[in-house]
Amino acid sequence: MTKRKYFGTDGIRGKVGTSAINPEFVTKLGYAAGKVLAGQGTNKVLIGKDTRISGYMLESALEAGLSAAGINIGLLGPMPTPAIAYLTKTFRSEAGIVISASHNPYYDNGIKFFSSTGHKLDDNIELAIEAQLEQAMTCVESDKLGKASRIEDAAGRYIEYCKGTFPSDLSLKGLKIVVDCAHGATYHIAPNVLSELGAEVIEIGTSPNGTNINHQVGATSMRAAVEAVKEHNADLGFALDGDGDRIMMVDEKGAILDGDQIIFIIAREAMKNGELKGGVVGTKMSNLGMEVALEKLGIPFARADVGDRYVMEELLRKGWRVGGENSGHVLNLNYAPTGDGIVAGLQVIAAMLRSDMSMSSLNSGFEKFPQRLINVKFEDTGINPLENDSVVAIVKEAETEMGDAGRVLLRKSGTEPLIRVMVEAVDKALSDFWAEKIAEVVKKSS
Numbered sequence: 001m002t003k004r005k006y007f008g009t010d011g012i013r014g015k016v017g018t019s020a021i022n023p024e025f026v027t028k029l030g031y032a033a034g035k036v037l038a039g040q041g042t043n044k045v046l047i048g049k050d051t052r053i054s055g056y057m058l059e060s061a062l063e064a065g066l067s068a069a070g071i072n073i074g075l076l077g078p079m080p081t082p083a084i085a086y087l088t089k090t091f092r093s094e095a096g097i098v099i100s101a102s103h104n105p106y107y108d109n110g111i112k113f114f115s116s117t118g119h120k121l122d123d124n125i126e127l128a129i130e131a132q133l134e135q136a137m138t139c140v141e142s143d144k145l146g147k148a149s150r151i152e153d154a155a156g157r158y159i160e161y162c163k164g165t166f167p168s169d170l171s172l173k174g175l176k177i178v179v180d181c182a183h184g185a186t187y188h189i190a191p192n193v194l195s196e197l198g199a200e201v202i203e204i205g206t207s208p209n210g211t212n213i214n215h216q217v218g219a220t221s222m223r224a225a226v227e228a229v230k231e232h233n234a235d236l237g238f239a240l241d242g243d244g245d246r247i248m249m250v251d252e253k254g255a256i257l258d259g260d261q262i263i264f265i266i267a268r269e270a271m272k273n274g275e276l277k278g279g280v281v282g283t284k285m286s287n288l289g290m291e292v293a294l295e296k297l298g299i300p301f302a303r304a305d306v307g308d309r310y311v312m313e314e315l316l317r318k319g320w321r322v323g324g325e326n327s328g329h330v331l332n333l334n335y336a337p338t339g340d341g342i343v344a345g346l347q348v349i350a351a352m353l354r355s356d357m358s359m360s361s362l363n364s365g366f367e368k369f370p371q372r373l374i375n376v377k378f379e380d381t382g383i384n385p386l387e388n389d390s391v392v393a394i395v396k397e398a399e400t401e402m403g404d405a406g407r408v409l410l411r412k413s414g415t416e417p418l419i420r421v422m423v424e425a426v427d428k429a430l431s432d433f434w435a436e437k438i439a440e441v442v443k444k445s446s
Helices: 023-039 054-068 081-090 123-133 154-164 190-196 223-231 259-272 288-296 308-318 341-355 389-405 428-445
Strands: 012-015 044-049 072-078 095-099 108-115 148-150 176-180 200-204 236-240 247-250 280-283 301-304 322-324 330-332 371-377 406-412 418-425
Touching: 023 044, 023 054, 023 095, 023 108, 023 123, 044 054, 044 081, 054 072, 054 095, 054 108, 072 081, 081 095, 081 108, 081 154, 081 341, 108 123, 154 190, 154 341, 176 190, 176 223, 190 200, 190 236, 190 341, 200 223, 223 236, 223 247, 236 341, 247 259, 247 341, 259 280, 259 288, 259 322, 259 330, 259 341, 280 288, 280 308, 288 301, 301 308, 308 322, 308 330, 330 341, 371 428, 389 406, 389 418, 389 428, 406 428, 418 428
Parallel strands: 044 072, 044 095, 072 148, 176 200, 176 236, 280 301, 280 322
Antiparallel strands: 012 108, 095 108, 236 247, 322 330, 371 418, 406 418
16 A cells, blocks of 8 residues: 555644644645545535634634635534534535544644545545645635535534434433543533433533643543542443543443443443344454453454554454444444444443443453553654664563463554553563563663
């Protein structure tokens, strides 16, 4: 495959004001995308964003570029990423664009695209957009310029969609649920979904100010959700990330359920209901405990490269329906065309209610293997630290020493300047020892 210059595993992302995330580039990106999409018959594109202060600027830049290419625009305002995928289909738009850097800090932002099916754009379309970016930006004739309009009922439509994925014979009445929206795009969605289904909702992370997204709240910072569950004696907690495509959960005792555990619960319930259709796709980061637990249930398991995009590709290739990442991206194609934190959480609650179990009991049958993950920052100079002789040597040493008792995974993050060092082993001491030793070598070679 041709190497992409701008698009990563989750669209284009970077620090605002540098790299590709600046008004000039994003205007040209809008134009380039508009030209490519128009060539495929596209007339209308939806744009949504999370709550970052830079979203206003980038939304205007995209709007200008798309209009110059003759594309009409529907503006959704702050909306979760999965909502934009859903609404793109609902409004019969040919594409959807999300302005978000997901779980990153507020000073980062990004652009990602969805097709009319609600899936991320194919690689060949992204490559065509990159090729168009190398061409001069022009403008269609004035009478051909795209028009922009604000879609006022987008939030209500998506709330009804989420509620519709929850079994009609069940109710959340009597449940006390903490929901942490990370001061992100779900702040006006998730609490309403849960309360309208009958739950007593304790909200945190629902006061975005443009710069507090993901700050000490949400799926990447679970302390607030855990403390709120304990303080309010809640039955469970939701923690979403800034754009709502990730979820982590908290049981009534304050224990955290990560993406692997959520996927396991959903897959087991889907098997009971005859909705599984094959097996489960995880990633190279998925805990070995999930693989073992699924095997005991007779559920096939496959690993894809890290990134929900690659999980989706493997699901579609195999014709399976359930998969995701331990980071909280959960895919269930029976309900949504992309990862959806709110929908995944509702599926877990439905499983809990149908089995008449507490959240802590619901996870029985899955014993996690100790796993240590260390993120090492590096300067991207074009030299791959993972190819350094000393790094290769220490990884080989670890794998030889652990044998079948553990495994090592090193990879570059697709969204941040980080090398992720993961070691999984039969006991915590072993995983900690090798993760720290390997991370130190990676740090010296970066």
